Amino acid sequence: METIAMPAINFAAIMPETILSVIAMALLLINVFVPSEQKAYLGYLSLIGIVVTFFTVIGGWGTPQEGFNGSVMQDNFALFFKGIFLVSAALSILISDQYMKREECNHGELYPLILLATCGMMLMASGTDLMTIFLGLELLSVSLYVLAGFQRDSLKSNEAGLKYFLLGAFSTGFLLYGMALIYGATGTTRIAAIASYVAQNSLAGSNLMLLIGMVLMAVGFSFKIAAAPFHMWTPDVYEGAPTPMTAFMSVGPKAAGFAAFVRVFVIALPTLRADWADLLWVLAVLTMTVGNITALYQKNIKRMLAYSSIAHAGYVLVGFVAGNAVGTAGIMFYMLSYAFMNIGAFAIIVLVGKKGEPNNNVEDYAGFGFKHPLLAVCMSIFLFSLAGIPPAAGFIGKFYLFSGAIQAGYIWLAIIGVLNSAASVYYYLRVMVFMYMKDPVEEFDWLKVSPAIALCLIIAVAGVLIPGIVPGYLLELAQKAVLL
Amino acid sequence: MPNDYLILTILVFIPLTGCLLLVPVWSRVEWARRIALGAALLDLVLACWVYAAAPAVIAGGGTLPGFFLWEDLPWIERFGIRYTLGMDGIALPMVLLTAFITVIAMLVSWRAIKERVTFHYFLILVMETGIMGVFLSLDLFLFYLFWEVMLIPMFFLIGIWGHGRRIYSAVKFFLFTLAGSLLMLLAIIGLYLIHGDQSGAYTFGLPALLHTQIASGASLWLFAAFLLAFAIKVPIFPVHTWLPDAHTDAPTAGSVILAALLLKTGAYGLIRFGYPLFPEAARTFTPLLYILGVIGIIYGSWVAFAQADMKRLVAYSSVGHMGFVVLGIAAWTPVALSGAVMQMVNHGVTTGALFALVGMLDERSGTRSIAAFGGLWGKAPVYSFFFLLFSLASLGLPGLNNFVGEFLVLAGVFRVSPIAACFAFVGVVVTLIYMLRLVQEVLFVGERTPLPLADISFREGIVLGVMGVTVIILGVYPAPFLDLVSMPVALLTGGGLP
Numbered sequence: 001m002e003t004i005a006m007p008a009i010n011f012a013a014i015m016p017e018t019i020l021s022v023i024a025m026a027l028l029l030i031n032v033f034v035p036s037e038q039k040a041y042l043g044y045l046s047l048i049g050i051v052v053t054f055f056t057v058i059g060g061w062g063t064p065q066e067g068f069n070g071s072v073m074q075d076n077f078a079l080f081f082k083g084i085f086l087v088s089a090a091l092s093i094l095i096s097d098q099y100m101k102r103e104e105c106n107h108g109e110l111y112p113l114i115l116l117a118t119c120g121m122m123l124m125a126s127g128t129d130l131m132t133i134f135l136g137l138e139l140l141s142v143s144l145y146v147l148a149g150f151q152r153d154s155l156k157s158n159e160a161g162l163k164y165f166l167l168g169a170f171s172t173g174f175l176l177y178g179m180a181l182i183y184g185a186t187g188t189t190r191i192a193a194i195a196s197y198v199a200q201n202s203l204a205g206s207n208l209m210l211l212i213g214m215v216l217m218a219v220g221f222s223f224k225i226a227a228a229p230f231h232m233w234t235p236d237v238y239e240g241a242p243t244p245m246t247a248f249m250s251v252g253p254k255a256a257g258f259a260a261f262v263r264v265f266v267i268a269l270p271t272l273r274a275d276w277a278d279l280l281w282v283l284a285v286l287t288m289t290v291g292n293i294t295a296l297y298q299k300n301i302k303r304m305l306a307y308s309s310i311a312h313a314g315y316v317l318v319g320f321v322a323g324n325a326v327g328t329a330g331i332m333f334y335m336l337s338y339a340f341m342n343i344g345a346f347a348i349i350v351l352v353g354k355k356g357e358p359n360n361n362v363e364d365y366a367g368f369g370f371k372h373p374l375l376a377v378c379m380s381i382f383l384f385s386l387a388g389i390p391p392a393a394g395f396i397g398k399f400y401l402f403s404g405a406i407q408a409g410y411i412w413l414a415i416i417g418v419l420n421s422a423a424s425v426y427y428y429l430r431v432m433v434f435m436y437m438k439d440p441v442e443e444f445d446w447l448k449v450s451p452a453i454a455l456c457l458i459i460a461v462a463g464v465l466i467p468g469i470v471p472g473y474l475l476e477l478a479q480k481a482v483l484l
Numbered sequence: 485m486p487n488d489y490l491i492l493t494i495l496v497f498i499p500l501t502g503c504l505l506l507v508p509v510w511s512r513v514e515w516a517r518r519i520a521l522g523a524a525l526l527d528l529v530l531a532c533w534v535y536a537a538a539p540a541v542i543a544g545g546g547t548l549p550g551f552f553l554w555e556d557l558p559w560i561e562r563f564g565i566r567y568t569l570g571m572d573g574i575a576l577p578m579v580l581l582t583a584f585i586t587v588i589a590m591l592v593s594w595r596a597i598k599e600r601v602t603f604h605y606f607l608i609l610v611m612e613t614g615i616m617g618v619f620l621s622l623d624l625f626l627f628y629l630f631w632e633v634m635l636i637p638m639f640f641l642i643g644i645w646g647h648g649r650r651i652y653s654a655v656k657f658f659l660f661t662l663a664g665s666l667l668m669l670l671a672i673i674g675l676y677l678i679h680g681d682q683s684g685a686y687t688f689g690l691p692a693l694l695h696t697q698i699a700s701g702a703s704l705w706l707f708a709a710f711l712l713a714f715a716i717k718v719p720i721f722p723v724h725t726w727l728p729d730a731h732t733d734a735p736t737a738g739s740v741i742l743a744a745l746l747l748k749t750g751a752y753g754l755i756r757f758g759y760p761l762f763p764e765a766a767r768t769f770t771p772l773l774y775i776l777g778v779i780g781i782i783y784g785s786w787v788a789f790a791q792a793d794m795k796r797l798v799a800y801s802s803v804g805h806m807g808f809v810v811l812g813i814a815a816w817t818p819v820a821l822s823g824a825v826m827q828m829v830n831h832g833v834t835t836g837a838l839f840a841l842v843g844m845l846d847e848r849s850g851t852r853s854i855a856a857f858g859g860l861w862g863k864a865p866v867y868s869f870f871f872l873l874f875s876l877a878s879l880g881l882p883g884l885n886n887f888v889g890e891f892l893v894l895a896g897v898f899r900v901s902p903i904a905a906c907f908a909f910v911g912v913v914v915t916l917i918y919m920l921r922l923v924q925e926v927l928f929v930g931e932r933t934p935l936p937l938a939d940i941s942f943r944e945g946i947v948l949g950v951m952g953v954t955v956i957i958l959g960v961y962p963a964p965f966l967d968l969v970s971m972p973v974a975l976l977t978g979g980g981l982p
Binding site for chain 1: 560563629633635643644651659662666674
């Protein structure tokens with residue numbers, strides 16, 4: 001009798017995903033029995049899950065695992081990104097409870113959804129098959145649509161969820177169409193096989209279907225990483241979503257988008273490098289410039305950080321365009337630092353708001369610096385890091401990205417990047433101007449720091465300052481995780 | 485010579501340690517003031533000790549000739565970034581000046597700052613660490629780090645305790661400086677890559693980078709980026725526009741530090757990094773620097789003449805005085821360069837003192853308008869004496885410090901470019917006019933508005949007295965200073981420009 005050949009299943013390759021999804025589902029069940037004022041326990045449980053998963057990520061370092069017939073590959077590259085996702089999920093969970101309680105929407109489903117989104121991101125990072133990547137992306141996106149609209153009774157949050165859903169679905173269409181065209185051109189969805197097929201039949205440059213597929217995929221990914229001109233959804237969604245979820249969305253999914261983007265383009269389409277490098281060059285310049293210039297005009301700090309996150313995607317694209325080891329390691333280092341500094345800044349935004357009054361305008365920060373000196377110092381550290389001023393991790397990250405670009409000969413790109421970075425300082429400084437140089441309007445007496453947020457701030461400050469002052473170890477790790 | 489006690493590190497980090505000590509006494513203002521002053525004084529004592537002990541250790545030398553204190557530790561090895569500090573005869577006077585001016589800045593703002601006092605001293609100490617670091621680093625990455633760290637405290641000093649359009653000035657100062665220095669960062673990376681590709685050893689260390697062979701086209705661009713960053717700081721015309729705003733709106737301590745120290749970092753950067761790294765490109769740019777230096781001298785003095793606000797007048801006079809430093813560097817001969825270094829110190833002391841004097845008037849009367857004063861000589865004789873002394877020093881009276889520096893610069897420049905020297909001399913004359921006018925209007929004309937003006941207090945007397953003695957000593961007996969500077973200057977100019 002003929003035996004059915006079992007595909008090579010290797011659970012070690014999806015160990016982190018497995019743990020997280022099991023915990024997420026368990027939490028969904030437990031949620032039923034937890035009274036609504038004690039939903040924070042679900043948060044603690046999910047944090048435990050994240051910590052456990054983090055250990056499996058550390059344990060897997062250095063031993064690449066391939067599984068499921070080559071559709072998943074957990075290598076150092078994937079593991080580094082998984083670390084970033086877990087950090088951003090953990091930090092976002094830490095700031096969630098206080099906010100959700102205040103806004104009276106602390107539903108227990110929040111935590112499983114965050115975990116499932118993280119799981120989706122992980123699949124995107126380790127997927128070596130276009131289908132796996134798409135699967136991860138969908139898992140991530142669907143969770144995020146719900147999270148964006150999580151504040152059911154807030155009009156803005158609903159708007160954010162709906163907008164995100166519509167534009168997200170739209171962009172997924174682009175991505176999927178691109179994948180379909182590439183499948184049509186090469187007859188496979190395994191990204192390594194795509195590369196070898198293209199090389200063997202020397203399709204590069206001659207096959208229009210392949211080229212259009214590549215462009216459509218680039219468009220789809222650009223939506224996900226919020227690169228201009230596909231960034232239009234970002235400000236509205238970031239502004240409307242519950243603040244902790246904005247923090248989460250601005251870091252994790254962006255990193256996941258980059259992970260998949262880099263893996264697909266570098267591994268599957270190296271022969272088209274000349275084409276996509278030019279395309280990304282333009283995207284990078286547009287993204288940085290549009291993001292920064294628009295951020296200059298924002299009065300709402302969440303919108304400002306949304307545009308700033310667009311600009312940051314532009315800096316990271318610079319490293320992608322460079323395409324060398326330094327640039328790619330720079331992407332990873334930068335995304336990790338960005339997780340700390342951006343979520344840290346959002347944590348402060350959560351604290352400054354109160355029920356019904358989000359206090360999201362820059363003016364609301366007037367005099368904050370001397371009412372709450374410690375919190376203001378934290379905020380300043382995050383903002384200086386976002387602006388790329390040493391000795392913060394953001395500086396080292398930018399230094400790394402631009403070094404990669406110069407090394408690869410993209411000197412003009414680096415110059416444009418640096419000028420953008422200088423312009424961006426203005427809007428970060430403006431927050432500090434209000435915090436320290438304007439007289440206080442509010443007393444900020446409602447402001448209470450929960451232990452969870454305090455922990456989040458401590459981790460974030462450490463994550464910004466330590467790699468900023470002694471980046472050696474982390475750079476080493478990033479260097480070892482490079483795909484090339 | 486790697487010294488066993490890491491003296492340079494201690495010099496750099498004493499102020500930062502002082503900052504940490506301020507945290508527990510944050511709300512006890514009197515304690516905070518004293519601790520901050522204590523830290524600054526300790527740094528000054530250490531700097532003086534290094535000066536006194538310098539001849540004893542001078543024989544050693546690090547990887548670079550002329551350096552008598554040297555510290556080199558691994559930092560980010562993957563990129564060839566090391567923690568390298570070194571002190572030679574040019575860095576030492578700058579370090580002394582930094583330690584000295586920081587103490588002065590603290591004393592002049594002793595009573596003037598009434599709100600958020602601890603934070604004020606905290607920032608001054610952070611700044612001292614940054615400035616010390618800039619003067620001592622010999623690794624370009626480390627240098628850049630300190631260079632940026634200097635900016636942040638000054639931004640807050642101007643923005644929080646400043647006057648007038650303080651926020652505008654603070655942001656303008658920050659953005660101007662940052663834009664220039666970011667381009668320098670790219671140039672630093674470019675240089676690092678060129679050197680690494682050439683030699684196989686990727687490093688940011690100055691000693692190794694000095695031997696890089698750079699194609700002349702590339703070196704022009706790299707030097708231009710360095711020059712822009714330093715020119716903004718010096719400031720060289722036409723990128724000086726941040727300076728009058730920042731100086732005028734800063735609180736007294738901020739103005740003193742800005743004028744006396746931050747401007748020096750730009751000139752120091754040119755001497756330490758810009759010229760030695762790109763001698764060929766620097767030669768190409770020399771005519772431009774002559775022209776801009778001369779324009780700076782004449783234009784700065786001319787505009788200073790038209791000012792009604794005393795602080796703005798002193799600020800524009802800085803543009804003029806720093807023009808001499810630029811000329812001295814551009815000439816790059818031993819005499820001119822010694823003059824430039826001396827002029828850096830002179831300008832630090834003299835202008836610092838003038839800002840302190842203006843600040844004292846402002847503190848008492850609430851105005852800085854020249855037209856509001858008059859007849860001070862009769863009302864506040866001690867104050868007026870110092871006002872006269874520093875004004876005369878600033879206009880270059882023989883026997884006082886600025887004369888020596890300006891003379892050396894002019895003598896050195898005359899050899900290489902007589903035309904530039906002649907034009908610079910015109911600037912000297914204009915300086916004479918506006919300074920004498922200032923003295924006449926403020927001290928001697930009859931009293932115009934009755935203002936409550938007490939003479940100086942004991943604390944202010946000490947500040948001005950010490951600075952006055954420095955001005956006179958440097959003017960009458962500059963030999964020890966020039967001896968100190970002569971060796972590094974000879975080494976720098978030896979192989980380079982004509």
